[in-house]
Each structure stands twice: as structure tokens, then as C-alpha cells.
Amino acid sequence: MDTYHKFAAFADLDVERFKHFQEEREALSTLKAVEIDTDADTRLTALTADVKAFKTANDNDIKQLKQQINASTKTYQRLSPFYEQRIALLDQSEAVIVQDDDLYDEITRTKTTQLNADRLDDWRNRTMVLHHQLNKAHEQAKLKEEAERAREKALIRRRVALQQRRQQASLKRQRIxxxxxxxxxxxxxxxxxxxxxxxxxxxxxxxxxxxxxxxxxxxxxxxxxxxxxxxxxxxxxxxxxxxxxxxxxxxxxxxxxxxxxxxxxxxxxxxxxxxxxxxxxxxxxxxxxxxxxxxxxxxxxxxxxxxxxxxxxxxxxxxxxxxxxxxxx
Incomplete structure (x- = not known):
């Protein structure tokens, strides 16, 4: 983005400079030989110097931009795999990661330029541990739920048996x-x-x-x-x-x-x-x-x-x- 903005500003600057040079060149080219005086000579000398200075500055800017582009390309090529791995990790395990606010914030808020293999490995390991903990907690909750259901069923069976015994006793008393x-x-x-x-x-x-x-x-x-x-x-x-x-x-x-x-x-x-x-x-x-x-x-x-x-x-x-x-x- 920085490079883009520099290109945009440079392009705007070029247009304005080119317009100035074009207007000055056209003004000087319309002068007749008898009209050339010291002022016109000074203007021509200044235009020549400005064009030379513009070309030198422009060459330096282009050189710097090329260096920045090359650096950005290399940086992108270096960081792109890490960025893609982070996206893949989130796509694959976001349901797990969101269970840990600290881990989720760290993964989503870390700048791309701060990504590296060690950090991604750390996130994967922490995600695996968290996944294991969640599975274990889920299994424990499931076992607890099953035990609770079994207890409730046993309680219901006891209540039904007691009710049946009471009904049978009541019917027996009634029959008697x-x-x-x-x-x-x-x-x-x-x-x-x-x-x-x-x-x-x-x-x-x-x-x-x-x-x-x-x-x-x-x-x-x-x-x-x-x-x-x-x-x-x-x-x-x-x-x-x-x-x-x-x-x-x-x-x-x-x-x-x-x-x-x-x-x-x-x-x-x-x-x-x-x-x-x-x-x-x-x-x-x-x-x-x-x-x-x-x-x-x-x-x-x-x-x-x-x-x-x-x-x-x-x-x-x-x-x-x-x-x-x-x-x-």
C-alpha cells in the first residue's frame, strides 16, 4: 500500500511537471530570433536545467520504487505461506480456537509481518491441546450426562415400582x-x-x-x-x-x-x-x-x-x- 501511494503521488507530480515543461517549451519555441534576449536565454537555461534535474530525480525515484517493489515482493513471497497457513488454521479449527479468547485474539490480531514458522507451530500445538481438552471435557460431560440420565431412569423406575406396589397394595386392600x-x-x-x-x-x-x-x-x-x-x-x-x-x-x-x-x-x-x-x-x-x-x-x-x-x-x-x-x- 505504501508503494502504491508513492506511485500515485509520483504520477500526479509527473503530470504537473510535464505540463509546466510543455507550456514553457511551447512559449520559448514561439519566440522569433529577434525576440531572443537575455531573459529568454535565462528561461531556456532554466528549462534545460529543470528537465535535467527532473530526469535525475525521476530516475532516482524509479530506482527507489523498484527497490521497494522488489523488497515487497520478496517479503510477500516469504510471508505468504505463513499467512495462508494462518488462514487454513482458522478455517480448519476456528470452532476450537474461539473457545480460548487469548489464543483467538493472538492469531487474528498478529500482523502478517510478525508471522513465522515457530509462531504458527505454537498456535497449532496450542490448538491441538485445546482440542484435546475440549474433547476430554466433552467426553466427561457426556459421561456425566449419561450417568445423570441413568440415575434419573433408575429413579423413575423406582418411583414407578413404588407406585405400582402402592397401587397393588391399594387394589389388594380394596379387594379385601x-x-x-x-x-x-x-x-x-x-x-x-x-x-x-x-x-x-x-x-x-x-x-x-x-x-x-x-x-x-x-x-x-x-x-x-x-x-x-x-x-x-x-x-x-x-x-x-x-x-x-x-x-x-x-x-x-x-x-x-x-x-x-x-x-x-x-x-x-x-x-x-x-x-x-x-x-x-x-x-x-x-x-x-x-x-x-x-x-x-x-x-x-x-x-x-x-x-x-x-x-x-x-x-x-x-x-x-x-x-x-x-x-x-
Missing amino acids: NETKAYRDRFDNLVVRVRNRVDTLDFKVIDAPIEVINAAEAVAAQAFIFTTLKHTDSFTTLQKSLRDTDAKKIATQVQKAATSLWQQLERLPDNQDKVEVLTKINERFDHVPAITIDGATLTQTVTEHLQKTKNAIQAHEQAQTRRYSSPRPF
Whole structure:
């Protein structure tokens, strides 16, 4: 840049000097021989001296400029590789270098004329060390982050496991409470049914105890079964328990009814059996009308009653026929 400015100034100076010389030469060349006097001779001598002085000075300036250009060229050739290396270092590792303010300022603010191989090697080495430190710090931060994530995951797993255990414990307590509430309710139902069956007073019927017990069992199971089937104020768990008990009760009432029919079949076909069947049927009128083998309790007892009456009638008719015939001698 210094050389450029000197060339610019020198060129401007040349133009002005050349104009002056040209004007003076033209002025002198227009003089006629008779007009040449001492003043004109002095002017011509001065112009000649000025041109000679200008040429000498101009030659010296050009010589100095050439020397400066040669020096600048050599300096550029010497410093250009270092300058290019600095640019390459910044292009390649600027993301690393900017992490160290001192190193970045030193690399970017050092004058080109101050660049040398040792300084560039120092910058490269410091950049490599910084890069290694950053990588190590990054790895440590990564390991720390991974450890933190692992710790958080473990904590989350523990929280989830604890929450699950709490939920399971809560569900278990809920199941226990719901089961107990259902069992208490079922036990209360059994007590109420027992009291209700007692009010039907099966025991006053003049019949074998096996018949009485079987009839009471049928009535009780019918009350319980019907109540369970028509009660919906239960939780999901309690409904499941209710359905299980209902199946058991259905089996039990079937067995109790079968036992009652068998006990009734064992009774002799007479008027006492008719009375027993009639009184049982009167009480079954107050028992829920459950269906067993396609018939209600009262329908089945009525069928037994009719069979008994038919049997009694057939027996009486047979007796009548036997005693109405003449007795042989």
C-alpha cells in the first residue's frame, strides 16, 4: 500500500511537471530570433536545467520504487505461506480456537509481518491441546450426562415400582374390603333368609325331620338365589363373587330339591302325605318361584300331591272292588 501511494503521488507530480515543461517549451519555441534576449536565454537555461534535474530525480525515484517493489515482493513471497497457513488454521479449527479468547485474539490480531514458522507451530500445538481438552471435557460431560440420565431412569423406575406396589397394595386392600363387605352382606342375607324361613314354620308340619329339613333347605336356597340374581348394587369384584355364589346356590338348590322329592317319594301314599304336601305347598307359595327341571316348586309339589291323591284313590277303588264281591264258602 505504501508503494502504491508513492506511485500515485509520483504520477500526479509527473503530470504537473510535464505540463509546466510543455507550456514553457511551447512559449520559448514561439519566440522569433529577434525576440531572443537575455531573459529568454535565462528561461531556456532554466528549462534545460529543470528537465535535467527532473530526469535525475525521476530516475532516482524509479530506482527507489523498484527497490521497494522488489523488497515487497520478496517479503510477500516469504510471508505468504505463513499467512495462508494462518488462514487454513482458522478455517480448519476456528470452532476450537474461539473457545480460548487469548489464543483467538493472538492469531487474528498478529500482523502478517510478525508471522513465522515457530509462531504458527505454537498456535497449532496450542490448538491441538485445546482440542484435546475440549474433547476430554466433552467426553466427561457426556459421561456425566449419561450417568445423570441413568440415575434419573433408575429413579423413575423406582418411583414407578413404588407406585405400582402402592397401587397393588391399594387394589389388594380394596379387594379385601370389597370381599369382606360382600361376605358380611351375604352372611346378613343368610341370617335374614333363615329368619324368613323360620316364619314359614315348616317345623309344625307333621312329617319326618328329613322332609322338614329338605323343605327348609329348598326354601332358603330359593330365597338366597333369587336375592343374589336381582341385586345389582355391587362393585365389579362383588358382582363376580355374586355370580360365583349364585352358581353354587343354583347347584345347592337343585340338590336340596332332589333330596326333598326323594324324601316325599318315601312317604306312604295316604292322607297324611296329602296333608304334608298341601302344607308344604302352602309355604312354597311364599317362596320365590324358581324353576327346577322346567317346573316351579309349587308345580312340582302339586304334581306329587296329585300323584298321591291318584294313588290313594286307586287303592280305595281296589279295596272297594275286593270287599264288594261275594265271599266264597
